[in-house]
Amino acid sequence: MNTVIEVHRLNKTYGKDTVVNDVSFVVEQDKIYGLLGRNGAGKTTIMHMITAQLFPTSGELKVFGENPYENNRVLRRMCFIKESQKYPESFRIIDVMEVAASIYPNWDKDFAEQLIQEFRLPVKRRMKKLSRGMLSSVGVVIGLASRAPLTIFDEPYLGLDAVARNLFYERLIEDYAEHPRTVILSTHLIDEVSNILEHVFVIDNGKILIDEEADDLRGKAYTAVGSSANVSAFAADKKIIQQESVGGLMSATVLGHLENSARRQAEAQGIELAPVSLQQLIIHLTNGKTNGKVAEIG
Amino acid sequence: MNRTASIMKMHWRDRWIWIYTPWMILLFSFAVNLIIGFLAGGQENIYTGGILSIFVWIFVCTLIIQGQTFPFALGMNIRRTDYFVGTIVMGLLVSAGSAVILFLLSIMEKMTDSWGVNLYFFNIPFMNHISPLARFGIYFVVMVHVFFLGFIISSIYRRYRKTGMTVFFLALFLISSIVSMALTYYSLWGDLFSWIAHHYMELFIWLAPLSIIYALLSYVLLRRATVS
Amino acid sequence: MGPITDDGRPIFIQIAEKIEDDIIGGGLPEESQVPSTNQFASFYQINPATAAKGVNLLVDQGILYKKRGIGMFVTSGARETLIEKRKELFYEQYVITMIHEAKKLGITIDQLTNMVKRGDDL
Numbered sequence: 001m002n003t004v005i006e007v008h009r010l011n012k013t014y015g016k017d018t019v020v021n022d023v024s025f026v027v028e029q030d031k032i033y034g035l036l037g038r039n040g041a042g043k044t045t046i047m048h049m050i051t052a053q054l055f056p057t058s059g060e061l062k063v064f065g066e067n068p069y070e071n072n073r074v075l076r077r078m079c080f081i082k083e084s085q086k087y088p089e090s091f092r093i094i095d096v097m098e099v100a101a102s103i104y105p106n107w108d109k110d111f112a113e114q115l116i117q118e119f120r121l122p123v124k125r126r127m128k129k130l131s132r133g134m135l136s137s138v139g140v141v142i143g144l145a146s147r148a149p150l151t152i153f154d155e156p157y158l159g160l161d162a163v164a165r166n167l168f169y170e171r172l173i174e175d176y177a178e179h180p181r182t183v184i185l186s187t188h189l190i191d192e193v194s195n196i197l198e199h200v201f202v203i204d205n206g207k208i209l210i211d212e213e214a215d216d217l218r219g220k221a222y223t224a225v226g227s228s229a230n231v232s233a234f235a236a237d238k239k240i241i242q243q244e245s246v247g248g249l250m251s252a253t254v255l256g257h258l259e260n261s262a263r264r265q266a267e268a269q270g271i272e273l274a275p276v277s278l279q280q281l282i283i284h285l286t287n288g289k290t291n292g293k294v295a296e297i298g
Numbered sequence: 299m300n301r302t303a304s305i306m307k308m309h310w311r312d313r314w315i316w317i318y319t320p321w322m323i324l325l326f327s328f329a330v331n332l333i334i335g336f337l338a339g340g341q342e343n344i345y346t347g348g349i350l351s352i353f354v355w356i357f358v359c360t361l362i363i364q365g366q367t368f369p370f371a372l373g374m375n376i377r378r379t380d381y382f383v384g385t386i387v388m389g390l391l392v393s394a395g396s397a398v399i400l401f402l403l404s405i406m407e408k409m410t411d412s413w414g415v416n417l418y419f420f421n422i423p424f425m426n427h428i429s430p431l432a433r434f435g436i437y438f439v440v441m442v443h444v445f446f447l448g449f450i451i452s453s454i455y456r457r458y459r460k461t462g463m464t465v466f467f468l469a470l471f472l473i474s475s476i477v478s479m480a481l482t483y484y485s486l487w488g489d490l491f492s493w494i495a496h497h498y499m500e501l502f503i504w505l506a507p508l509s510i511i512y513a514l515l516s517y518v519l520l521r522r523a524t525v526s
Numbered sequence: 527m528g529p530i531t532d533d534g535r536p537i538f539i540q541i542a543e544k545i546e547d548d549i550i551g552g553g554l555p556e557e558s559q560v561p562s563t564n565q566f567a568s569f570y571q572i573n574p575a576t577a578a579k580g581v582n583l584l585v586d587q588g589i590l591y592k593k594r595g596i597g598m599f600v601t602s603g604a605r606e607t608l609i610e611k612r613k614e615l616f617y618e619q620y621v622i623t624m625i626h627e628a629k630k631l632g633i634t635i636d637q638l639t640n641m642v643k644r645g646d647d648l
Contacts (some may be wrong), residue, residue, distance in 0.1 A: 032573050044526075053372050053525045053594035070521070072301065075375045084526065088366040095311050102304040103374050148375075158467045169571055193537045194536055195530055195572040215536035215576065231369065267626055275535065 002029040002152055003065070004182045005050060010059035012045050012206075014142075020036050021206035023059075026041035027182060031197055034214070035186040035201035038286055044082070046203070047154050051080040063150065063230045065126045076105055079148035081139040083155040087127040093138055094123040111175070118154035118167055130298060132159030140168050144175055152184045165189075190279040200278070204286045214278065220279050225251045226271035234262075234271055241284045253284055300340065301376055308367060316392050320355035327351060328419050331443025335415030336522040344417045352396060353444050360389065360448030368456055376395040382517050389445040397438035404433060407475075424498065436502050443505040446512035456523040530570045537572055540579030542641075546608050549589070549600055556605060562597040630642060 005274055012020040020042045027033060033045050048054035049061060052068040052075070061067065066075040087096060097116070099275035101107045113282060119137040130138070137156050141153050157165050173196060176183060200217055202210035210217065221241065224231050231250040235243075241254040253276060266273050276284070309316065316374040334342055364385070371381045401446055404420035425433050475477045480486050494501065531541050548554045563581055567574035581598060584590040589604045628638050 029491070031575065044304065048526060049522075055522075055524060070377050072377055072378055072380070075377055076301075078372070080375060082373065086366070086369040088308075088363075088370055089310055090315065091370075095358060099308045100374065102299065102307055103376065170568065173567050173571060173574065174564075176565055195570070195576075198575050200575045214573075215538055215579070220538050250610075267623070270630060296373055 003027070004063065006023060006028050006060070006062040006065075007046075007050075009058040010046070010049065010061060011057045012042075012049065012054070015141045020049070020056075022072050023203075023206070023208050025201060025208060025211055027184065028181040028199075029182055031198045032042055032176065032183045032185065033178040034190070034193060034197035035203065035296055036188070036190055036200060036282055037209075038188065041203040041286075042078060042206040043203055044154055045083070047184070047186060048150050051075075051078060051152065053080075055097055077148060078150040078152065079104060079143055079146040080152045081135070081143040081154065081156055083139075083158055085135075085139060087164060089126075089128055092128050093121055093127065094125060095128070096241060097123070097141070098133050100142045102147060104142075105134075106147035106149075108147060111147075112211075115144060116139040119164060122245075133161065133164065134159075136160050137164060144171055147175075147179050147181065150182045150184075152186070154186045155188075156185070157187075157189075165192065169193070170204060172196070190282055191277065194278040202282055202285065208274045211287055217281065219257060219275065221253055221255045221276040221284070222269050223251055223253045223274045223276055224266060224276065226266075226269065227248065230271055235286065236271065254279075301380040302384040302387070305367075305381055306388050309363070309385065311389040312363065312367075314401075316388070317360055317395075318328065320352045323355065324348065331417055331419055332415070332425070335413060335417040336447045338415070340415040341434070342416065343412075344415070344419075345423060346417075346419055347417055349400070349422070349434075352400075353440060356393070356396075356441060357444045357448045360445050361452050364449060364452035364456065368520070368523070369525045372495040378515075378520050378523065379449065382520050386446075386449070387512060389449070390442065393438060393441035393445055397434060397441055400437045401434040405430065425487070428499070431498070435507060439502055439509070441507045443509045443512075446509040450516045450519075453523070457470060457519040504517040530572055537576045538579035538583060541566060541570070541577055542583045543602070545580070545584055546589070546612075549605055550612065554600050556600045556602050557595070558600055558601060563598060575642050 001224060003026055005025075007026070008024050010020055010023045011018070019263050023042075025042060035042050035047070045054060049056050049062060051072070055069075063074045064077060065210070066074050068078075071201065081251065091099075093116070097112060101109060101112070108258055119134075120142060121137055121141070125134075126182060127135070127138070136159050137236050139153075140160075143153055143156065158220065160168070169192070172183070187193055195212045200210060200212055200214050212220075224251070226234070226246055228245055228250040235254055236251045239253050239255040240252050244251045258273065263273065265271075314481075327346070331344060331346050331348060338344070342441050367385070372378070377385060400420055407413060407418070407420045412421075421433075425436070427438075451466070458465070481490060530544075544556065545560065549556075554560060560581070561569070563574050563578040566572070566577040566581070570577070582589060584587055585592060585598070587607075589608065590598045590602055591601050594596055624638070627633075629636075635643075
């Protein structure tokens, strides 16, 4: 596997605020990554540094094996779609598309036009008159039609309704299947994208909390529900990330693979086991109660 | 495609701001003055200074344009260098084009004997004494200077944001206050004006290296500017 | 075919199960061509790499085989193999669970057998 991004001990501080804290990770070619985490976790800052729009305070950062800063060999191969993108006041959608067409080497004009129709974008309307959802759609169209070897979407669907989001996922999968490329999706709508992702990074408080294949992460945790006494005994030697009691019942979310022996023990004691979805798992891990101590789960 | 060319094409989309609007304002002002001239029957000499509007416009336009296009271009994964080169080439081309048109209009003004109504619109009084080529040079160098002045102020903002602007204008205010106080204290205002009156051509020539310094400084600043 | 759910099980396993279901149900006869990885990915809205992983799981088990340059096909005898495997799973997943639950409710094995017969009459 070729490495597309290599980040080593990356830091970004603003005065006393540490926004990105000693982050290291590797992104491999032609995979779809999820960069997940709560708002303000540092996702956007990391992506701005990868695209050389912000400067790291310290640490190493290589994209396509090189420093991305002022480097066209790197920048030509990437497309970064962000929620905060600004457009010149006078520009209409069509102007933005034509500029994008002249900038991105792999731009597919027909595909862009198809997407513009599907997202029902009024091409002659000025950017400043667009709704939040339309602005997001413009970003989605550019991100898909640019076919950049490294495509980064940062919260690409603010203001998009469920239909439009679904359209985005469909087109992304289809086009990715035909034109494989490295995609990073940053979002907090984890449930919606969890099936698309191949690898997941979870960021919390500027630190990487999880760096794992999505399928390995599934089944990383499960919830056991039963009588308090039985569940306490069952979970005694296990890592509990969340626990709740109602009357004589207890629910414990346990981190770790469910072994067959444990399953049999649970069944014998009338404990019900339920899987934990990616979203639930991440919520458990980032709700602050665990103080990032679960970083060593793997 | 060359990304510098992409930047120029991007600016070309704003040709209403870069070119059409300032020329419309200038030509409208010219037309009004021409009518006044006709009505006055050419009895008096009319010096309008209306030509200044296009220089002021370019200055303001540069301030605004950079604020809108730099974050956009960087967001589209353009190098800062490509943005810089594309934008200044655009600025130089617009300045050159405008200077040529101003020059041609000033020639027409001479040939028509100030439009037949003693209207001196494109010729500023002192220009009567200089060669046509120098006239073109002045249009061009002033336009370029104004462009880079707007560009560097904008670049300071891109790099240092509000703090940079505050420091810049505070410094400008302090320096100009000190200089004018000194000139007043030593009663040098008169000397200064008479020096300028005799050496204004040198001042125009000095605008050229000054513009280059602005450009270099802008480049250094933009290279470290960020977008979020 | 139901949708892929985020129920804690790896998606590639869910994909493999869907293909298995289709083979057992007769939707994919033996020696017929299986949809491509990309078709699976679009249909279920999942990552093509994950779909490929599910398909490869079945290739490893000899349920599917690859014809070079054409695609994936169902092996002869795949249905029989799968049914045998599922019977074993059926015992573990349903019978054992059912007996556990029955014991909890005080249902005897005889009563359970009667219930099964009653269910079969429907």
